[in-house]
Structures are given as structure tokens and as C-alpha cells.
Amino acid sequence: MSLSIISLLAGALVGAGLGAIYLGLLWVAVRHLPQDRTGVFVFVGLGLGRLALLLGALAVAAALGPPIEGIAAAVLGFVAMRFAATRLLARATLEDRAWK
Secondary structure, X not given: OOOOHHHHHHHHHHHHHHXXXXXXXXXXXXXXXXXXXXXXXXXXXXXXXXHHHXXXXXXXXXXXXXXXXXXXXXXXXXXXXXXXXXXXXXXXXXXXXXXX
8 A cells, every 4th residue: 555645744744743732842841840839730740741642642543543654754743843843942042051
């Protein structure tokens, strides 16, 4: 069975969307961590939210039964979003370093 370019692109976009949501939750959690006592609760709560997101995505993938190429495209989309986010944040915080 062959996959079309459109289905691979859709898998990559779904993976990138999940990556954006995951990294957004992580960013909010890390930003709330330096607060007094409520930061820890927010961090743990959003960690559970990230876990639920990943388990939900795996459950949907298991229920739909996509081919391995579609899963690989989604993983590549997730990784591409991670690289894009870390490059963007590294460039934005380069001038904010206190030790230079």
C-alpha cells in the first residue's frame, strides 16, 4: 500500500501541531516554576497535562491504525517543531544572558 504526499504532509502537520501544544505547555510550566509555592503545583499539573496529551495521541494512533510511514511523518513533524522552537528561543535569549 502506498501513501500519498498529502497523507504524509497531514501526518507531519499533526505531529507539528502536537509538538507546538506540548512545547507551549512546557514553556508555561517552566515560566511558573520560579514563583513561590504555586509554581510547583502549576509545573506538576502541566506535566500531567503533557503526559495526557502524549497518551491521548498514542491512543488515537492505535485506534486509527495509521501505517508506519504516517507515524514517522508525525514524529518528524514533532521533532521539526522542537528544533524550530529551540532555535527561536536561543536566538531570542542570546542578548538576555546575565553572565556576559
